[in-house]
Amino acid sequence: MTVIDSIKAVFSSSSSESTSTSTPHSNSTTTSTGPSSETLKPHPEGNAPAHPSNPDAKAVPEQAVLSDKPVFDQNKVTVIFVLGGPGAGKGTQCERLVADYGFKHLSAGDLLREERNRPGSTYGELITEYIREGKIVPQEVTIKLLENAMSSTLSSPPSSQNEAWSNGKGRFLIDGFPRKMDQALKFDESVVKSSFVLFFSTTEAILLERLLERGKTSGRDDDNKESIVKRFRTFVETSMPVVDYYRKLGKVVEIDSSPPIDVVYEKVRVEMDQRLGNLNSSSLDTTSQPQVPAASSNTTSTATRSNATGEAPILAPAV
Ligand SMILES: Nc1ncnc2c1ncn2[C@@H]1O[C@H](COP(=O)(O)OP(=O)(O)OP(=O)(O)O)[C@@H](O)[C@H]1O
Numbered sequence: 644m645t646v647i648d649s650i651k652a653v654f655s656s657s658s659s660e661s662t663s664t665s666t667p668h669s670n671s672t673t674t675s676t677g678p679s680s681e682t683l684k685p686h687p688e689g690n691a692p693a694h695p696s697n698p699d700a701k702a703v704p705e706q707a708v709l710s711d712k713p714v715f716d717q718n719k720v721t722v723i724f725v726l727g728g729p730g731a732g733k734g735t736q737c738e739r740l741v742a743d744y745g746f747k748h749l750s751a752g753d754l755l756r757e758e759r760n761r762p763g764s765t766y767g768e769l770i771t772e773y774i775r776e777g778k779i780v781p782q783e784v785t786i787k788l789l790e791n792a793m794s795s796t797l798s799s800p801p802s803s804q805n806e807a808w809s810n811g812k813g814r815f816l817i818d819g820f821p822r823k824m825d826q827a828l829k830f831d832e833s834v835v836k837s838s839f840v841l842f843f844s845t846t847e848a849i850l851l852e853r854l855l856e857r858g859k860t861s862g863r864d865d866d867n868k869e870s871i872v873k874r875f876r877t878f879v880e881t882s883m884p885v886v887d888y889y890r891k892l893g894k895v896v897e898i899d900s901s902p903p904i905d906v907v908y909e910k911v912r913v914e915m916d917q918r919l920g921n922l923n924s925s926s927l928d929t930t931s932q933p934q935v936p937a938a939s940s941n942t943t944s945t946a947t948r949s950n951a952t953g954e955a956p957i958l959a960p961a962v
């Protein structure tokens with residue numbers, strides 16, 4: 644049995660994804676967002692966010708154990724999930740939100756690529772294979788990476804932030820996660836309950852065009868036609884049910900990301916500004932807030948949604 648077979652066996656109960664033979668990965672040019680040597684450590688005891696102080700560069704899979712209760716206090720730590728098809732513009736919009744609202748941006752994909760590139764990572768080969776195939780890496784790995792990155796950030800808050808990051812408080816944009824229902828449920832249970840979901844929808848044609856263009860310079864080994872098609876399929880089959888789940892809970896803020904970046908961001912700002920009071924005071928859960936009417940918020944409901952091209956959004960819920 645190879646190392647990767649052993650890892651897959653460990654995670655077999657949490658992932659039903661099939662896999663294929665792995666090959667070495669290529670480099671990524673994405674920005675690093677998490678602690679490279681502090682990943683996949685066991686969570687600290689208790690409910691308080693703790694800074695990982697004993698990095699374990701050779702963690703074994705059994706150490707990626709998740710808590711059965713939230714590690715962070717929802718009244719202090721705000722999490723907004725940012726979802727959308729591959730290339731929808733999640734990272735682009737998050738970058739602006741970081742600058743304007745003082746969020747910490749954690750991209751699950753970036754954290755996985757960073758872990759993959761970390762010398763000695765137990766998970767490198769596994770992550771490479773899953774990313775190339777457009778499949779969802781077993782939740783234990785991704786959630787532990789996110790949890791560790793959050794702990795680390797809370798221990799050394801972004802210097803430019805004050806009130807939002809004082810007294811153990813923090814606000815995170817978690818980009819490209821959760822991509823699968825098990826992740827959504829487990830993150831709520833073991834890390835912290837999310838506040839709401841920013842969901843960027845557009846057409847498959849637009850996504851494809853953007854990803855192929857990005858692929859010319861990104862260095863990402865999944866920005867090629869073959870991987871992109873697989874990623875689209877995974878998004879529709881595995882990740883859209885997560886969006887639908889949150890939609891039923893009234894937690895989805897949907898924004899058409901077909902228009903130019905600035906136009907999309909204006910809509911994002913309107914949504915964020917409407918929610919900022921809550922973000923400043925404590926956690927934000929739109930299920931307990933009055934829902935913003937689509938007409939006044941520039942977002943579109945599932946029933947009325949259209950996009951700039953007039954095409955039916957494919958990577959969005961069926962109308
Ligand atoms: N509204 C937009 N109009 C045109 N191009 C855009 C828009 N938003 C993002 N892009 C471009 O599309 C590409 C994909 O954007 P981005 O990396 O932000 O997407 P993403 O959703 O984070 O993708 P992934 O899930 O694959 O990481 C980038 O090259 C970006 O510059």
Ligand SMILES: O=c1ccn([C@@H]2O[C@H](COP(=O)(O)O)[C@@H](O)[C@H]2O)c(=O)[nH]1
Pocket residue numbers: 729730750751752753755773774775776777778779780781785818819820821822865874
């Ligand atoms: O929660 C997650 C998020 C991502 N992945 C894998 O990473 C790639 C790339 O993700 P991007 O968000 O496009 O950077 C994705 O296709 C998955 O293979 C994951 O497994 N779990």
